[in-house]
Structures are given as C-alpha cells and as structure tokens.
Amino acid sequence: xxxxxxxxxxxxxxxxxxxxxxxxxxxxxDVGRPVEGEELSTSGLSGVTLYEPGALTLVVxxxxxxxxxxAVLAGEGQRLAFEPMDHRGLLGTSxxxxxxxxxxxxxxxxxxxxxxxxxxxxxxxxxxxxAGRVVANGGRVMKNVTGxxxxxxxxxxxxxxxxxxxLSFKVLAIPQAEATLVGRGLDPExxxxxxxxxxxxxxxxxxxxxxxxxxxxTQVRIEGLEASVAYRRDRLKELLxxxxxxxxxxxxxxxxxxxxxxxxxxxAGAVWKVSVRPSDAPGMCKALAEGGLAHxxxxxxxxxxxWLLVPETGDxxxxxxxxxxxxxxxxxxxxxxxxxxxxTVPVFQPEVPALAALSRGLRAKxxxxxxxxxGLTG
Amino acid sequence: MQMPEPNTAILARKDRVVARLRDVLPGxxxxxxxxxxxxxxxxxLTAYRCAPxxxxxxxxxxxxxxxxxxxxxxxVPVVPRGAGTSLAGGSLPTADCVVLGVSRMTQVLETNYxxxxxxxxxxxxxxxxxxxxxxADFFYAPDPSSQLACAIxxxxxxxxxxxxxLKYGVTTNNLMGVTLVLMDGTVVExxxxxxDAGGLxxxxxxxxxxxxxxxxxxxxxxxxxxxxxxxxxLIGFDASETAGHCVSDIxxxxxxxxxxxxxxxxxxxxxxxxxxxxYPMCEALLIVEVEGSEAEIADQLDRxxxxxxxxxxxxxxxxxxxxxxxxxxxGRKSAFGAMGQINDYMCxxxxxxVSSLPEVLRRIGELSEEYGLGVxxxxxxxxxxxxxxxxxNANTPGQLELCEALGAEILKLCVEVGGCLTxxxxxxxxxxxxxxxxxxxxxxxxxxxxxxxxxxxxxxxxAKVFPLTSSEARRMAxx
Ligand SMILES: Cc1cc2nc3c(=O)[nH]c(=O)nc-3n(C[C@H](O)[C@H](O)[C@H](O)COP(=O)(O)OP(=O)(O)OC[C@H]3O[C@@H](n4cnc5c(N)ncnc54)[C@H](O)[C@@H]3O)c2cc1C
Ligand SMILES: Cc1cc2nc3c(=O)[nH]c(=O)nc-3n(C[C@H](O)[C@H](O)[C@H](O)COP(=O)(O)OP(=O)(O)OC[C@H]3O[C@@H](n4cnc5c(N)ncnc54)[C@H](O)[C@@H]3O)c2cc1C
Numbered sequence: 001x002x003x004x005x006x007x008x009x010x011x012x013x014x015x016x017x018x019x020x021x022x023x024x025x026x027x028x029x030d031v032g033r034p035v036e037g038e039e040l041s042t043s044g045l046s047g048v049t050l051y052e053p054g055a056l057t058l059v060v061x062x063x064x065x066x067x068x069x070x071a072v073l074a075g076e077g078q079r080l081a082f083e084p085m086d087h088r089g090l091l092g093t094s095x096x097x098x099x100x101x102x103x104x105x106x107x108x109x110x111x112x113x114x115x116x117x118x119x120x121x122x123x124x125x126x127x128x129x130x131a132g133r134v135v136a137n138g139g140r141v142m143k144n145v146t147g148x149x150x151x152x153x154x155x156x157x158x159x160x161x162x163x164x165x166x167l168s169f170k171v172l173a174i175p176q177a178e179a180t181l182v183g184r185g186l187d188p189e190x191x192x193x194x195x196x197x198x199x200x201x202x203x204x205x206x207x208x209x210x211x212x213x214x215x216x217x218t219q220v221r222i223e224g225l226e227a228s229v230a231y232r233r234d235r236l237k238e239l240l241x242x243x244x245x246x247x248x249x250x251x252x253x254x255x256x257x258x259x260x261x262x263x264x265x266x267x268a269g270a271v272w273k274v275s276v277r278p279s280d281a282p283g284m285c286k287a288l289a290e291g292g293l294a295h296x297x298x299x300x301x302x303x304x305x306x307w308l309l310v311p312e313t314g315d316x317x318x319x320x321x322x323x324x325x326x327x328x329x330x331x332x333x334x335x336x337x338x339x340x341x342x343x344t345v346p347v348f349q350p351e352v353p354a355l356a357a358l359s360r361g362l363r364a365k366x367x368x369x370x371x372x373x374x375g376l377t378g
Numbered sequence: 379m380q381m382p383e384p385n386t387a388i389l390a391r392k393d394r395v396v397a398r399l400r401d402v403l404p405g406x407x408x409x410x411x412x413x414x415x416x417x418x419x420x421x422x423l424t425a426y427r428c429a430p431x432x433x434x435x436x437x438x439x440x441x442x443x444x445x446x447x448x449x450x451x452x453x454v455p456v457v458p459r460g461a462g463t464s465l466a467g468g469s470l471p472t473a474d475c476v477v478l479g480v481s482r483m484t485q486v487l488e489t490n491y492x493x494x495x496x497x498x499x500x501x502x503x504x505x506x507x508x509x510x511x512x513x514a515d516f517f518y519a520p521d522p523s524s525q526l527a528c529a530i531x532x533x534x535x536x537x538x539x540x541x542x543x544l545k546y547g548v549t550t551n552n553l554m555g556v557t558l559v560l561m562d563g564t565v566v567e568x569x570x571x572x573x574d575a576g577g578l579x580x581x582x583x584x585x586x587x588x589x590x591x592x593x594x595x596x597x598x599x600x601x602x603x604x605x606x607x608x609x610x611x612l613i614g615f616d617a618s619e620t621a622g623h624c625v626s627d628i629x630x631x632x633x634x635x636x637x638x639x640x641x642x643x644x645x646x647x648x649x650x651x652x653x654x655x656x657y658p659m660c661e662a663l664l665i666v667e668v669e670g671s672e673a674e675i676a677d678q679l680d681r682x683x684x685x686x687x688x689x690x691x692x693x694x695x696x697x698x699x700x701x702x703x704x705x706x707x708x709g710r711k712s713a714f715g716a717m718g719q720i721n722d723y724m725c726x727x728x729x730x731x732v733s734s735l736p737e738v739l740r741r742i743g744e745l746s747e748e749y750g751l752g753v754x755x756x757x758x759x760x761x762x763x764x765x766x767x768x769x770x771n772a773n774t775p776g777q778l779e780l781c782e783a784l785g786a787e788i789l790k791l792c793v794e795v796g797g798c799l800t801x802x803x804x805x806x807x808x809x810x811x812x813x814x815x816x817x818x819x820x821x822x823x824x825x826x827x828x829x830x831x832x833x834x835x836x837x838x839x840x841a842k843v844f845p846l847t848s849s850e851a852r853r854m855a856x857x
Contacts, residue, residue: 136821145537231674331572
C-alpha cells in the first residue's frame, strides 16, 4: 500500500507507478467492477486548509474523514448541504468515509432535490492526473466561469481521471429548525403524487421520499428559521391531507434512514440505484414486479431516485432494470452486489456509442496509461 | 486584440461552402451578402468587430447537424451564436467563419410540472422561459440582467447567473440535459429529465464551455414553483468597508437571502440622477431581498435589520408594499443604463471571496486614483461577483488603453485575493490573455485536452478562452 503524505508526494507516486492503481479513500465502499491494482491510499492527505464561515467556503484535503469535516463545520453552525450518505451500513463495510471518496462518487443525499448534488457545492479541485501532473480547476468562490468547468467533470468520475488531492466547497448554515410531514399507507403512485404536490408548492421542500412496502411511509421535509418552518408545515398539512408533522431530531432520524438506505442494510440481495423522471418511478416498479422481479423500493428525490433491493440470483435484475431505464430514460447503477455479479454485469449505465467515445477520449487524455482504477466504471 | 489571420484557402472556397449550405437549409437561412453578414460582426463587446464569411440560421437540430457536417468537411471554423449579448466577445466572428445562430430555434418542446422541468430549443430567450411556465406559477431561476434578450444557448455556453443566484444557483445548477451537436455533425443527448449523470458529468463541462465543444440545440431546464412573495430592504452606510462587513455578517447568520446587491457612491449618484428612485446619498448601499410568506419575510427582514444596526447604518428602508419594493430595485436595475448616460464605461466582471470585499474595495479606490480614472462599483455582493465600472472618455486618445490597463490590474487583484477573472460574463476574447494569471500552463493544458476530445480540429469558436500562445500549437496542428 502506498500512502503519500502530500500532494507533491502523491504526484511522484502516480508518475512513478508502473502498473494499475486502486485508489482508496476510507475504503468504505466496494462498488464498481473490482479493481486489480496496487492500493493507493489518500488518507495521508488530510486536514482543513482554509475555512471562512463568513464566505461559506471550506477548502479541505481529499483524504480528510467526512466525520471530521462535518465536526469542523458544525462548530460554526454550518454543514455540507448535499447531505452525503454513510453507506457502511448498506455495504457492510467499515472504515472512515473521506470527503474525496464522496466527491469521486458524487454522493448526494435526500436534499439533492432542492439544494443540488455534491457537484453543485464543489467550487474547486486539485488533482493528480494519470501522468502525475498536478492540475487545479475552479477556485473557492461561488461564481466562476474562467475556462472550462473541470470541477464538475471530476465529481463522480470515480477516480478514473485523477486522484483528488484538495477540494473546495460552498457550505451552508445548519437551519434553526426542521420538520417532516409523514403520510402512511399510500401506494407508490399516490405517494409520488403527494411528493409532487409538495415539491410543486411554494413552500421550499428540502426532501421528498416514499418508502414502499407493508409499512409504506411518505415524507416531506422543510427546514429554516423556526417561524418559517412552522408556517410552511401548516400550509403543507393543508395540501397533504392525513399527513402528520414530526419535528427536530425525530425528523432528522427519518431522513438519515432514507439517506443511508437503512431499510436494505441488514437484508440480503443486490441493490440498484436508479435515476428516472419522478413520475415514472411507480410505473417502473410496477412493471418490474409484473415482469417477475420481486423487489423492495425506496423512492427519494420526489421519486427521481429509486433504490431497489432485488434477489442476487442470475443477473441480479440487470436486464429487467436496464430494460426499464432504456424505455424511460435515466440510468441505473448496481451499488451492491457480489464481486462475481459485478464482474459479469455492467455496474454503471452503459453509454450510447457517441457518449462512450467522448468518455473514452477524456480518460485517454487524463490517464494516458490507463492506470487509475482501471475497469472500475466498466 | 489579436485574432488569427483569416485562412485564404477557406475564403477561396466561399462559393462552394455557401452553395452546399443552401442545399441543406431553407431559403433565407443562409446569409452571405457582405452587407447582411455585418449584422453578425460583434456581440455586446462592440469594441471588436469582424464580419463572418457566412451566417446561417437553422431551425432544427437536424439542420444544425447538416451545417456542421459541411463545415467540418470543408474545414471551416464555426462560431455559435445566441442573441449576441456576450460582454466578453464570446461570439466574435473571424472573417473566414460561419456564424451559426440559433435565434430561429425558439420552440418549447415540453413542459412538465409534476416532474418540474421544461424542454426547449435553445434560441429561446431567458425571460420567455419563465413566461412559458408563469401560468402555473413556476419560473426558471437563473436571471442574468440581460434576460429579456439573451438566449438559453448563450446562458449555457457562459454558465450565466443573475441577482438571485445566491439562493438558486447559476445555469449549471439548473440545467438537466442538452442536445449537443458535435463539430462533425454527430448529435448526442447528455442528461435529460432525470437528475445527475450516469457516467462522467459531461453536462457539467458543456455548461460554461463558451461554444467550443459543440452546438447546444435543445435543453432540459429545472423549473421551480414561485415563492409566495419577495421583498427587499435598502441599507445605507458611510463606508464601503462597513457594507462589506455587513454582507459577511448576514451570510454568517444563517439567513439565505435570494439577493444581496451592492452599490457605491458614484453608482448611487448616477442611478439617482437617472432613475429618481429616492436613494439616500451615502458611501454604499445594500439591497437585500428575502422570500416567503408575509410573516416569513417580516421575520427575515427583522433579523437582517438587526444585523445591519450593529454596523451603524446611515439609512434603512424596508419596502412596505410592491410599489416601494419596485422603487428600491429601480435604481439598481437601471445602473448600467444610468452610468452609460453620464460616461463611457468599461464593465468588469471578477469574483472575490466575500470576506475580502472591504480590502478589495479599498484597493480598487487606490488603483482608481493611481490611474486617474473613476471606478463605480455595483455588484452581486452575496456571492462576491463584482462589476467595477471604469469611467473613461472614449474620445480622448489613450484613455481606452489606460482603462484596459486598470481593468487588468483590478482583475489580477481579484485573483490575488483568492477570486477569479470572471464570475458570469466568461473569458471570450476579452480575458483570454489574462488566463495565465489565474491558471498555470498545466491547468490550461488540462482544459485544452477536453477541447481536443470534443473538437479535435479546433474548429469551434476559434481563438477564445485560451491565450493564443497557449493554443497556438494545437491550432496549427489542426490546420
Ligand atoms: C455506485 C454507488 C453509488 C452511491 N450512491 C450514493 C448516493 O446516491 N448517495 C449517497 O449518499 N452515497 C452514495 N454512495 C456512497 C459513497 O460512495 C460513499 O459515501 C463514499 O464513496 C465514501 O468515501 P470513501 O472515502 O469511503 O470512499 P472509497 O470507498 O475509499 O472510495 C470511493 C471511490 O472513490 C475513489 N476515490 C476515493 N478517494 C479518491 C480521491 N481522493 N481521488 C480520486 N478518487 C478517489 C475510489 O477509488 C473509489 O472508486 C454510493 C456509492 C456507490 C458505490
Ligand atoms: C446589459 C447586459 C447585462 C448582462 N448581465 C448579465 C448578468 O447579469 N449575468 C450574466 O451571466 N451575464 C450577463 N450579461 C452577459 C450575457 O448576456 C450572457 O453571457 C448571456 O448568457 C449571453 O447569451 P447570448 O444568447 O446573448 O449569447 P451570445 O452572445 O450569442 O453568445 C455567448 C457565447 O455562447 C456561445 N453560444 C451561443 N449559442 C450557442 C449554442 N447554441 N451552442 C453553443 N454555444 C453557443 C457563443 O459562441 C458565445 O461563446 C449581460 C450582458 C448585457 C449586454
């Protein structure tokens, strides 16, 4: 295992590598096609380099544990608004998730639907590309259109374009209050309809999820100043007959469960993450069931993000799920599955040829020797 | 401004190129008469002009694809154009190019309120997108001041933002998908009505790429439900630095206004003389706008006013009703026009960390004295996007050059304090040669590598974004 202690050392290590590298932050996930390669740990690149609460900006080294980042921010009443998931439960892994891993996977939680994704809060990156060059893009200000936006490109690139060394973020204040309206026993269609009503209201909803199944639960979150939350809670109650309000820590617990896909954590099976048009989600689940794929579903992002738990037999539901996505548009990722399964079905959504050619072209430019997490993304 | 010499071999092929373009486009969509191509000789940065060889106005993605295919085969550079309101020379033609304007492509293709998106052709103007969904009380959030005129295509290419992006983000945060035509005519769909990319975030790179990676013909945009109401408060201070501190304190407090606008004395005076908005005469003004129900607005404004009071404001005016709110915004909204009435000016666009605001304002004041040119400041303070206006006299020989030199100093200052050269107008030709102040050659190399992949022959929107010396070898190789 290699564990550089500085960006310069990281650059040397990558430049001097003579074979594939498996990049590891906290190693809390084991997703993507399993990578054969020497382990390159980013955990030596740790610590906050700059934090200006009054400018809402944080600059941090990529190997910094997410927990540490969150603690530093909480000390000033702030947070990462994109609500990154802790997926140790779901994947049964241990270790400390890093901020670099969250960015490399563009990890965005339930607030995605209102606040945006991890990539939307990422203001700047420094990374070492596959040739060992240190590259900077973006900066630490919220508006920046100086040249091409490689910041977005790096978010969600799964370490296939470069090893992130330093990241800057826009952070936001932790709101004074939060509340969640909870409806019970709705079918997915009615659930998503309720979520759409809430998201189509002027009440600034910051989370909208539906957990399917026997104890179906539909939940809508609002956050902000106390008086404002109380007002919007009451208005939303009028829009969502039968929904009950849950406040404070109880509300937060409901969202941690959705964020971490907790209902699937202890259960066996493969887990898919599917992104579709919200109103298509119930129909998709129905079609999957009718097509013979037994599953459990959690619909986040107003229905736009569908987590599916399916039996890990055969292709782990790949043909059925991808067939649906082909018909509806969107994409599906196999987030949990045995190494054998992940070696046989594409983990990430296969791209159409013209897009695949562009992605291949970019990877060839940034990692000419093909040594960064080779094969991971399919 | 140095632009590459027109390629005489291309100019010699003009007749053939025009004939081929006429084969694939309806009559009237190919403009080749030099008297008519003049209409496309510049964008809103009118200091630089050059009529293109040909201009085309296709009406569909298929026609755009056909045009690009021909230009690709003929080796003709293409300059994509929306409404031509770029302030950075982003759509400045070269004499040997085809300007590809999307102004005829204005259809709304789909509106979906349940899933909160709209799909349209990109020639549509920014303001008319909100107009198209207003009946359902929805709106499209990014609101550049040019929104009445500028097209979504230009917004995507420049990643435009406006006064309200403190809360709602800029174009890239509200763009879900595009139909992109590559230089060789290949049509690709990137993203769509669902959130986030499946593979690499190509959409994120297209947004802000200044028309150099492909032509965007259709877009899927997020639309949002209008808030119940919005109201501004106007706060005056006797020093710009104090206003800067107040901005930081408001942001720190956890309130997220939708806009925080800043004006300094020269700007206040000019706006007042022009718009008669009843502004107090002081060193600096903030306009802070919040949204929500009446009660929520009142609560937030109370908090903001309490913070402002700790900075001894010399004026404080809360809008009681829609009329008063409109008057508070009136002066700000007419700022650019007002300045234009009293002086020639150059509008800069740099971004700084909000915490450096007091220091940057002080140093701009010093530079202004040193150069002997007045500088008025009006900007989006909440996100540190500054628009210093340098006042000069265009008729006095040497003043334009002096003005450019001061502009460059101010932008370098922005970079020095941790900011950047442009927050919303883009690099274009205007800031091309300053890029090496913000980025090292290796950083630009990485950006140019992206261009190599999307447009290997470097035919799209030539000589923009990168210093000519940096891109020279690539452009030569491609010829
Ligand atoms: C397919 C998938 C989908 C997910 N979706 C979501 C989601 O929607 N919402 C959510 O909240 N969470 C999601 N997660 C969880 C998320 O991946 C983890 O929270 C995060 O990756 C944990 O960080 P880590 O340091 O443990 O990562 P690791 O397990 O160490 O690494 C994660 C990935 O990033 C790469 N990587 C790590 N550090 C760097 C670096 N510095 N530079 C370059 N590459 C690096 C690794 O090679 C690896 O591919 C998802 C995970 C997977 C696998
Ligand atoms: C008075 C005034 C106020 C302004 N205020 C703001 C402001 O508040 N915020 C802000 O961000 N900007 C502002 N601008 C700048 C300008 O309006 C924006 O940059 C706008 O997005 C440009 O849009 P356009 O359609 O006019 O583009 P153009 O000027 O036509 O083109 C701009 C760039 O987009 C490219 N392009 C155009 N169409 C396409 C396409 N179909 N595919 C690919 N590339 C394409 C061009 O090649 C060029 O690089 C202002 C300009 C003016 C004149």
